[in-house]
Amino acid sequence: MRRVLGLLFLGVAMAHAAMRFPTLGAQLALNGHGSIRACADCHGSQGQxxxxxxYPKLAGLGFRYLFGALQSFADGRRLNGIMTPIARALTMQEMRAVATYYASFRPRPPRPVPSTDRFRLARGRRYYQHGDMNDRLIACARCHGRRxxxxxxxxxxxxxxxxxxxKEQLRSFRAGARRGPGLGLMRDAARPLDARQIDDIALYVSVLGVRPPLSIPVESVAVPPIVPRRSFVPPRRNAIPHSVFGGAVRRGRAIFDHTARYAQPYVGNALSCSDCHLGEGREAEAGPxxxxxxxxxxxYQGHVTTLAARIQAAFIHSENGRAPPLNGPVLTDLLAYVHxxxxxxxxxxxxxxxxxxxxxxxxxxADAARGASLYVQRCAVCxxxxxxxxxxxxxxxxxxxxxxxxxxxxASLARTTVMAAFLKSTMPYTDPGTLTSGAAYDLAAFLEARPRPP
Ligand code: HEC
Ligand code: HEC
Ligand code: HEC
Ligand code: HEC
Structure with a gap:
């Protein structure tokens, strides 16, 4: 029975994979041996x-983590009815081999979420990206990265x-049942979570973007080169001085991030500066x-324009509002923040x-009709x-x-070329860089044709 199911699961693609990667890791993953069941029965032939x-995805986890997880199942730091006996049956060499095999795959894109789950997703995103200081919940993004x-x-x-x-892991970290090699960090991170938060966060994590699988044979997996950062690195957030000037910088940052809340008289829509200038205006290639x-x-167009005037224009068009006065607190604080x-x-x-x-x-x-269907597939969820x-x-x-x-x-973003560039560099939020230039233009044409303020 298991064989039949296994064949159904794995199909022809796996037989091919087995022939292409005749390594010990591939043997174990795809066929198992002796008492060890094929890992692929549960984790998929490519760790999906x-x-x-x-049954978790293994693709994307990386060799060190996979190897460490197998060791902690084997030595009892992490207990699981299924995995503990499997890991105990593996030799060190086999653990290495099978971890190498699965480390060579990248995860596949998740399935789209029904739009009825949009609010859960929104809550999940907020917890994941920003945490909740009232609940003493640390943003997951701090340790697992924004993406x-x-x-x-x-x-x-x-x-x-x-x-x-x-979901299961968050519950088990929270209860202290899972103790891996991770210094107990996850236990502290998960302790403040209630059941609903866990559900929402798990949904959000499950759709966080992933890139298409690498189709590189295991033998030739190489460490990707580190691309040196060429762009300017702004000062750290906690380096804002404690002074009168620092006070203005802090207020400016708050206005930038929650524009309608802190500059309400000058804002006519729901957008904050940071919705288009990402990461509080700090992120390179995202309008820093x-x-x-x-x-x-x-x-500019035959006269000289200043930063203050540029920000006033942003209020009029991007914020669909009106210009805050020169020397008034809103403009002064924003200028202090930018400076x-x-x-x-x-x-x-x-x-x-x-x-x-x-x-x-x-x-x-650009084709707005194609943009419309892309929008439904990749953007409407948020x-x-x-x-x-x-x-x-x-x-x-x-x-x-x-x-x-x-x-x-x-507004600048209402121009098709600017919108296409913005989308290519920043969207979808969880997986930027995955739109082709053609798709970015199609989406931009679609968005340009939608109704919006004059
Ligand atoms: C019968 C199903 C099954 C089989 C077969 C199986 N696993 Fe697992 N595996 C699981 C389950 C379930 C978990 C989650 C355990 C937990 O909740 O801690 C898991 C967890 C893991 C993890 C930890 C993943 C993480 O994200 O922390 C690794 C690594 C792993 N398995 C590797 C393997 C390898 C290698 C094999 C083959 C030698 C294998 N598994 C065979 C079901 C299986
Ligand atoms: C302070 C750093 C930190 C924070 C904050 C944090 N994590 Fe973790 N997380 C870790 C570490 C370290 C591990 C590895 C634990 C181990 O293997 O023992 C981990 C493991 C995990 C795992 C298990 C991965 C696997 O493949 O089994 C999940 C899922 C996870 N974290 C989700 C989250 C979520 C969701 C949040 C936010 C609520 C979060 N983490 C916040 C450090 C952190
Ligand atoms: C709807 C999206 C959007 C919003 C909201 C928005 N901007 Fe912009 N902003 C843009 C775009 C697009 C550009 C043009 C960037 C370019 O020329 O490459 C721009 C340009 C700028 C520039 C000039 C940048 C440069 O490199 O030349 C400044 C300064 C600026 N915005 C400040 C703000 C401030 C302050 C706010 C909030 C009051 C704001 N923006 C709100 C989209 C937006
Ligand atoms: C996972 C949720 C998510 C997905 C999917 C997503 N976005 Fe966004 N988008 C955001 C967030 C969040 C922001 C604001 C950025 C910030 O606050 O850091 C944003 C900002 C924007 C903005 C600028 C602000 C505005 O409201 O005009 C545009 C335009 C945009 N997204 C278009 C798209 C398009 C087109 C797609 C599909 C290719 C897409 N987004 C996919 C979450 C998402």
Whole structure:
């Protein structure tokens, strides 16, 4: 019976894989041996997991983590009715081999979430990305990364892990039942979670973006080269001075991040500056403020314009509101924030990482109809079928992308070329960089044709 099921699961693709990778790791993973059952029966031939059974994805976890997990099952630090006996039956050499095998696969994209789950997803995102200081919940992103790709060998990849498995692990960390090699960090991180938070976070983690699988044979897996960071690194958030100036910087940051809340008289929609200038205006290639400060004053359409005037224009068009007065508190605080963040950056130069890297328009032009169907597939889960975004407890978690609460027709983002560049560099939020240039233009054409303020 098991053989028949196994064959059903694994199919022809696996037989091919077995022939292409005749290593010990592949043998164990695909066929098992003696009393050891094929790992692929439960984890899939490429580590894709079995979503409905809380059988985790192994793809993406990396060699060190996989090897460490097998060791902790074997030595009893982590107990599980299924895995403990399997790990105990493996020799060190076999553990290494099978960990190497699974470390060579990247996870597959998750299945789309029904839009009825959008609010759960919004809550999950908030906890994952920002934590909740009232509940003493640390943002998961601090340790697992904003995209869930983990960090080093110690903080595992969680993006796209199966929902049922994440739920089970969070419960087991919270109860102190799972004690891995991870210094008890997860126990502390999971302690404040209640059942509903666990459900919401697990859903969000399960759809966090993953890239398409690497189709590289196991033997030739190489460590990817480290691309040196060329762009400016702004000062750390906790380096804001405790002074009168520092107070203005802090207020400026709050306005930048929660614009409608702290600059209410000048805002006519639901957008914050940081919805388009990502990471509080710090992120390279996502409209960073540190690259803007040194470019002003500069000539613009036959006259000279200043940073203050540029920010006023952002309020009028991007915020669909009106200009805060020069020398008033809102503009002063925002200028202080931008100036503080830009200290050490060169004046007058075009900084690498400025704006959103432009992309060429595809030869076939942009197709709004194709954009519409892409939007449903890749964007509506967060931004809503009608572009309305989502709120949680009154706070915007996913900003509206069209309609009366979005940006105006004359905003920079309303230009197709700028929108395409923005999307290519930043969206989908959990998996940026995965849209082709053609798709970015199609989406931009679709968004341009939607209703929005004048
Ligand atoms: C009968 C199903 C089954 C088989 C066969 C199986 N596993 Fe597992 N595996 C599981 C389950 C269930 C878990 C989750 C255990 C837990 O909740 O702690 C797991 C967890 C793991 C983990 C930890 C994953 C993580 O994200 O921390 C690793 C690594 C692993 N298995 C490797 C293997 C290897 C290698 C084999 C083959 C030698 C194998 N498994 C065979 C069911 C199975
Ligand atoms: C302070 C750092 C830290 C924070 C915050 C944190 N984690 Fe972890 N997480 C870890 C470490 C370290 C491990 C590895 C634990 C081990 O193997 O013992 C881990 C493991 C996990 C695993 C198991 C992965 C697997 O493949 O079995 C999941 C799932 C997970 N974390 C999800 C989360 C979620 C969701 C949050 C937010 C609620 C979170 N973590 C917050 C450090 C952290
Ligand atoms: C709807 C999206 C959106 C919102 C909201 C938004 N901006 Fe922008 N902003 C843009 C785009 C797009 C550009 C053009 C970037 C380029 O030219 O590459 C831009 C440009 C700028 C620039 C010039 C940057 C440069 O490198 O030349 C500044 C300064 C700026 N915005 C500040 C703000 C401030 C402050 C707010 C909040 C009050 C804000 N923006 C709100 C999208 C937005
Ligand atoms: C996982 C949720 C998620 C997905 C999927 C997603 N976005 Fe976003 N999007 C966000 C968030 C969150 C922001 C605000 C950025 C921030 O606050 O850091 C944003 C900002 C934006 C903005 C600028 C602000 C605004 O409201 O106009 C546009 C435009 C946008 N997204 C379009 C898209 C498009 C098109 C797609 C599909 C390719 C997409 N997004 C997919 C979460 C998402």
């Amino acid at each position: 997991g079995l979503p409905h059974f809380a 869930g790709h983990g960090m080093g060998a110690r903080f595992p990849w969680v993006a796209g892990q199966t929902e049922a498995y994440v 403020m540190w690259a803007a400060a040194g470019l002003f004053p500069r000539s 503080w963040m830009s200290r050490g950056e060169v004046i007058g130069a075009h900084a690498p990482g400025r704006g959103y890297p432009p992309i060429a328009e595809p030869k076939h032009g 931004h809503g079928a009608r572009g309305e975004g989502a709120r949680y407890h009154g706070r915007v978690v996913f900003p509206p992308v069209w309609g009366s609460l979005s940006f105006g027709r004359r």
